[in-house]
Amino acid sequence: MTRIRLASVGDIPDETGLRVDTDGYRIALFRVEGDIYGIADRCSHEEASLAEGDLFDDEIECPKHGSEFNVRTGAVLNLPATEPVARYDVVVEGDDVYLILEEE
Numbered sequence: 001m002t003r004i005r006l007a008s009v010g011d012i013p014d015e016t017g018l019r020v021d022t023d024g025y026r027i028a029l030f031r032v033e034g035d036i037y038g039i040a041d042r043c044s045h046e047e048a049s050l051a052e053g054d055l056f057d058d059e060i061e062c063p064k065h066g067s068e069f070n071v072r073t074g075a076v077l078n079l080p081a082t083e084p085v086a087r088y089d090v091v092v093e094g095d096d097v098y099l100i101l102e103e104e
């Protein structure tokens, strides 16, 4: 198992996301009711950063065409996007947010 530090909890805004580029991963972090979630920061419809969308509860709205994704699961909730985005395992230790990668 590999851990990669992504951010401090305090870096993650309440009403949008935080984009983190690290080790070839482009991840959007979100804070929902005090918990932190990570999904791929690229809309499955076209090129757009989901971290730049508006967060409503656990749903992020793509800033380009308005598809919404569940930040807990990566599931797509409405058109025009039809495919989910990847969900990443993240953990919080103290004020630090880590990406957890299983060894292949």
Ligand code: FES
Pocket (backbone or CB within 6 Å): 043, 044, 045, 046, 047, 048, 062, 063, 064, 065, 066, 067, 079, 080, 081
């Ligand atoms: S780029 Fe996200 S809905 Fe079109």
